[in-house]
Amino acid sequence: MNNLNNKKIGLIAGSGQFPIIFSKIAVSKGFLVYAAAFINEAEETLKEEVEKIEWLHLGQVKRLVNFFKKNEIKEVVMLGAIKKTKMFSDVKPDMKAISLIMHMKSTHDDGLLSAFAGMLEKEGIIVKSSTFLLPDLLAQEGCWTKRKPTRSEKADINIGLHIAKEIGRLDIGQCVVVCGGSVLAVEAIDGTDATIRRGGKLGNGEAVIVKVCKPEQDTRFDMPAVGIQTISTMYESGVKALAVEANKAVVFDREDMIRLADKVGISIVAVSI
Structure with missing residues (x-):
């Protein structure tokens, strides 16, 4: 499946059909999709649509970053929902996640996501718009x-x-x-x-x-x-x-x-x- 002519794209996947829809369209357009998928959120069938998948818990930020770096991923999208109630019961934060939160002024949705995206960009991983391949949606x-x-x-x-x-x-x-x-x-x-x-x-x-x-x-x-x-x-x-x-x-x-x-x-x- 892997082809040197294909462009790689990373996917940070939550629940719902959006990650699967994106993966299918990305592959049809010549992309290789590398998915970091959250356990108990992302659909199990996502693994059938992507080049490689890494299952992880909310809060395992270092593992997510290492997965993308290992596979030379420079651009990612963040798709799918995260049940907010699980953020209080199903999180396993590593030291990188704890450090990120400690330096935030607010842990509201936008603040948390923006801080997370900023951290990824400091690691050389650019976060692209969720609809950059899917304007028809x-x-x-x-x-x-x-x-x-x-x-x-x-x-x-x-x-x-x-x-x-x-x-x-x-x-x-x-x-x-x-x-x-x-x-x-x-x-x-x-x-x-x-x-x-x-x-x-x-x-x-x-x-x-x-x-x-x-x-x-x-x-x-x-x-x-x-x-x-x-x-x-x-x-x-x-x-x-x-x-x-x-x-x-x-x-x-x-x-x-x-x-x-x-x-x-x-x-x-x-x-x-």
């Missing part, structure tokens, strides 16, 4: 579904866009659920699906969800993502419309996502802010 502006948002849903979306940007500015989360001008749920450590469920319980079948990029978001990592699972959770929770930020959200299974939304009467829009 970015949300395109407009209404994607047969049903357009109602007037009241549009009003709630506008409120949600403002509030979601504010919680993003505070590095709390990326999405909110709104109904009748009131914020029903704010994303926290439990993630987007849990936020939809919490808000849906209070929305009486009329709520909307808004998910945006944080104002100071580093698009190399942690871009907001939606997919068919988002629509399934919305339907189960009685949430009627989804708004994302155009060109600043990653969309998985777009056609299947729209098909399901049309079937159950959910509206999807991507708006520029």
Whole structure:
């Protein structure tokens, strides 16, 4: 499989389908993918899509760096989610990780990821944008579904866009659920699906969800993502419309996502802010 003409790319892999999608496309474009995959997060099947894989625990920073250096990796992407609740129970920090955290002013998501990326770059490993090979996954502006948002849903979306940007500015989360001008749920450590469920319980079948990029978001990592699972959770929770930020959200299974939304009467829009 290895070919001297192939360009190498490193992958730091969390959970979900993004690392697998990236690996397949990277290989189709002539890249050799070397994955550092987090145990209990990354999909086991990732190993079938990459040139080489190193399984490690959260916090094993030195081992991650050594893996990339050993394989002469100069550029990496960081893809996939890390369940934030596991950061308090499933971490094995080495001395390099402890040193990194001790020198940080904040351990919020953006601060932690930016510090981690900075450390990698000092080691000669450049972190590239998560979508540099996948521009087609970015949300395109407009209404994607047969049903357009109602007037009241549009009003709630506008409120949600403002509030979601504010919680993003505070590095709390990326999405909110709104109904009748009131914020029903704010994303926290439990993630987007849990936020939809919490808000849906209070929305009486009329709520909307808004998910945006944080104002100071580093698009190399942690871009907001939606997919068919988002629509399934919305339907189960009685949430009627989804708004994302155009060109600043990653969309998985777009056609299947729209098909399901049309079937159950959910509206999807991507708006520029």
